Amino acid sequence: MEYLLDRIKELIDPILQSKQVDLVELKLGRQKGRLHLRFFVDKPEGGIMLSECADLNVELGKILDEAGLIQEGLVLDVSSPGLDRPLTTVKDFKRVINRDIKVFLSEAIEERKEFQGKLVSVEEDRIIISFENRFVTIPLDKINKAKQAI
16 A cells, blocks of 8 residues: 555656645545545645646546556545644745744643744744744654644
8 A cells, every 4th residue: 555655646746846736645545435545735835726626636637547556446536634734844834934833742841832823933953933922942853743823
């Protein structure tokens, strides 16, 4: 299964790059006896439109059909991961600079394990948020969970 997902990613990557779309997550599973392939995609700035997801659905479907990787019937779904998607990579955090985020930590910083504030800066190993009129530096390896605050 992992090999199949990796091969699918290789096939679709050129199309996503040409459209400046990021693959956030790819899921393959069964639902009601049918094979479902779900692509969660987004754009680095401004989010992705429903019409863009629909166009990608058609394009990706053609590529997968031509490649012949999956021999049985397949339900293909291309959609946005939503505003409350988890922030897990440096790229994810950079996408939401100057927005409010909520961060849950594995160990306390300044006697707190949870912060909500404006993301000010992102570096390779830490983020800086504006919290209660001050700045807090949070190492990425101390973050259990983070998401955009809505």
